[in-house]
Amino acid sequence: MTTPGRTRRDRAADAALFLLAIALTTLGVMDNLDQRPAPVPFTVDAVLGAMSCLGVWLRRRQPVGFAVVTVALSVYSMSAAGVTLIALFTAAAHRRPKVVGPIVAGAVLVPFLTPLVRPDVQVPPWWQVLLGYACVAAVLAWGMFVRARRESLRERARRVESERELHLAQVRQSERDQIAREMHDVLAHRLSLLSLHAGALELRPDAAPEEVALAAGVIRDGAHRALEELREVIGMLRAGLDRSEGPEQPQPTLADLSDLVDQSRRAGMRVLLDCQVGEPAAAPAAIGRGAYRIVQEGLTNARKHGRDGEVSVAVGGAAGEGLTVEVRNPAGAAGAGIPGGGSGLIGLAERAGLAGGRLEYGPTATGEFRLRAWLPWPR
Structure with missing residues (x-):
């Protein structure tokens, strides 16, 4: 799935989320510092939290990858928990629920997997787990709402475009019908005049040469006009009724x-x-x-x-x-x-x-x- 070019609004939103990720990560680091962890796990925790913040700039191009990596980092880095919420929101806003579901399942297991890789961390109390699940549910609901609204706007835009194309097709058909009516009236009139002159010549084979020449001139002129009008209409139909290429014939x-x-x-x-x-x-x-x-x-x-x-x-x-x-x-x-x-x-x-x-x-x-x-x- 390709991502369209970012607008100024998108860049502003990414910058705001990046600052939010830094703030959440900083709070997580400070919370770990108050618990006086061991130097090495604390340093790795802070580095992984900082790396997760940089992933915010890739969230639009790789929402699923950003969410998977962030959830994986949060298993060891508790300071990456805030960025994980941003990643889950991004995945829910850009992908279908069946794609986001496995990632959410992994995020649900994070509180129980962390003590397995970090012996210095204990399983949090049940109320903290429920609070974390509530935060996950809230960001998922928000992301799905944003996705549904975006899809609704796209569907509305497609419907408007479809209606516009239908209207243009109706206008073109109306133009063609009008041209057909005009050509019927014009050509029927001119051809009937030609037939009348030709019939007069046929009924008067002994007419004076001057009269014959005059009638022949009228027939030639009428045929020329009929061909010119027919050529003009055929050209308009071939050009897709684009009348901007030249002035219309006076009506x-x-x-x-x-x-x-x-x-x-x-x-x-x-x-x-x-x-x-x-x-x-x-x-x-x-x-x-x-x-x-x-x-x-x-x-x-x-x-x-x-x-x-x-x-x-x-x-x-x-x-x-x-x-x-x-x-x-x-x-x-x-x-x-x-x-x-x-x-x-x-x-x-x-x-x-x-x-x-x-x-x-x-x-x-x-x-x-x-x-x-x-x-x-x-x-």
């Missing part, structure tokens, strides 16, 4: 609706735009982008599934009232033969729901297909 707003309608008009669609919003640019970015995507999907569906006829787009609302977007087109079989996955309207409904709005779509009694959405527009 469409409510003010860009007229340009969107003009693109469809240039493709041959008859689109009537009725925008009753006084200042489209003043609409919140999220609301404007949502309205743009709704109109974009409505025009795409009109090209895919609607009969030839005029498509009407109505946008109205204001701050505090909400924004209403409605797209109507004659219902019928697919006029341009453009395939579709049928998930565009589902994605729009989800987009509107996430924004706090609602979306309705379906055929009307007058033979039209109506797409209507309401988005909240706060004051």
